Amino acid sequence: MQNAKDSFYVALRTRLAAINPERTILLRSAVRPGIVVEEAEAPFAQLPADVFVLRWLGLGVDQDLPSTMVAEEVEVLYSTLGTQSFGGLDRGRALSEMDEELVAMLTPFWTPKLNYTATPATVMLTKVFWDEPVFGQATALRDRLSRTARVVVYSYQEAGE
């Protein structure tokens, strides 16, 4: 299951770097594409703005198949305060930009499954695929505008996993 989660995250990270190279985050002294997995970072007091945060939630397993299917629900959280040069008045536009980037990141709806515990990562036999995102309402807290989207990510368990 971890391989599917890793593959999904790396696929989105790679796509984001191509879609908007300027969306980055400085984390542990490294500049990275602006997407992080919440459970793989130190706990945040407040989620960083202008960055996509993946939060893994539900889990389902279907064992009545030739290969066990795993369904993992991920919540993508993102928020923005707009830009300083516009005094935050562009926060609505900034959120729309992140909406569009997320839709683009999720297309196409599959990626090869890789094992990232090996160096270099090894390509596995199956693909990880997912459904269309379900977007939540935009919420405003003072000058911060936030949204979440949920995606169900599917994968097949392979031998040795």
Place this chain on the structure above:
Amino acid sequence: MATSSFLAPAPVVRRVRGYFAAVNRGTGTPVLFDPAEMGGFALDSPPAPWVSLGWIKNFTRKAGSRTAPILTGIPAAVLEQARETLDAQVGFQFLSWTKLTMALATGSQHMNLLAPAAGAAAVIQSGATATLLPLLAADAAKFSAGRIVAVDVDYAGQTGFVGSPVSGAYVKAALTDVDYVRRVTFNVATVASVATTGLAGLTLTDALPGGVPAAGMKVQALTGFVDREGGSFFQEWSALFVMEGGQGERVFFHYPRLQALGSAVEVASSLAKNGTLERVLLGGEFRALPVTDPLDGERVVCYRSFLPAGKALI
């Protein structure tokens, strides 16, 4: 030891894509799809002569073939089976309204609404391509960017199937309408820009379905499309439907000959659960007609092909 294959469960697909190819009605020749040769094509750019119909919804197949037992002995027992009738039907909804989808979904002849104000059709000058139609400057000035145009020959009293590259109608007795072929032709495109100076003419947004216009073809503006309930003409086409699974596997449904089974219908699909807006989809029901498989001479109506995912155990 690392495994090199996996047990693939049934394909998981999100949607179905449809493709069209014209049947040569004059010779009764459909287009056959060979998945072994072309099965890996990019869904957005199908191999010629297939044309994408976009994504389709509520795709259903129904086989109507009937078998009958041949009984022998006392008491009678089934010795073998015979296929009494051969029939198959397909139903789905198009997610877009285009000349092609509307024409296929309707149960009858489909026509172009020729613009009355544009006057007579303009003669296409030499040097035309599938996307560029040179015209006299005065003729070019009658068109504007964004206009849909039909390109085909004048009707000159011929009977039989007319229209290119798809037979749009069957003329039983000679008519008097000189624009009739352009009225039924599938050779339509949208004007991207108009030049009235220098090399005057029309530049089209997409290539004409019929390719480079043949000598004698004219261009005429149209405002939309119309179909009728009734008539005796049935549009016929070669169809290909593709389901792509989450592991990259593909299922193809190929119907070499499809004809509309019912009349033109629309299906309303609500945009939101409690909203009033509805998307109007073109509904289509089709009957498959038989072809003779060149492989072994058997009469068949459709093919189902499966291209497994890479490294999947079969």
